[in-house]
Amino acid sequence: MEPIKIKGTDDTPEIMLDAGNDVFEISGRSLPEDVTSFFEPVINWLDEYAENPKPKTEFVFKLTYFNTASSKVLLDILMKLEDISSSGKEVIVKWHYPEDDEDMKEAGEEYADIVDVEFDQLSY
Template sequence: MTSDPKIIEIPSGERSPYISFDFTNGLMKISGESYPEDAAAFFGPLLKEIKDQLSTPGPDLVLDLNLAYFNSSSAKALMNIFQMLEDAAAQGRKVSINWHYHTDDDTMEEFGHDFAEDFQHVSFALQPYS
């Protein structure tokens, strides 16, 4: 079975994060700040694409997150992404999430710890930087 390369890249906006999903190579990245006015409209197509990509066999996945800020609507979208990745990992796909945070940002570190508690199958790593 051959699949076409699938790459999604969305530049960061004033209120939205940079998104880079390379499903062919299993590399996903979300960075910047995330508080779009309509989080459902922003994340909805991404969630659908992730679901579609995870429905077929593929490479190991690595999601790198480096967020300076996100609002509650974005947190819900992140949880939806995380749940899809957890489900894929439970079915045997190797999935790693790297939560990057600045060493001075206690809030983002705490969010990383909170999210990490929700996983049994995904490898979730806290990655501090200075």
């Protein structure tokens, strides 16, 4: 599978999806002008990956900010990971949050409540 590498900007996150090297990461800030079209390649990539996932997928979220429109798309991504997990593969979400950011920590806890995937909360 072709990896996805998108550089972060002040309103879009950095995205690294590289199954060959076991890198699955979304980091930075997310308030794209057009959320749907920005994340479309990511969703498509995950759909393809879900057809033949690795035995273990460690997906890293290291976001400092996301708007409400992005929060909806993040849930869509997590639900794809849930599908992979329920197909019997190991999936771990690594949710990183700045140690003084209660809201980002809580956002991770809420996602963990909604989707049935193993969640690790990590402060930095």
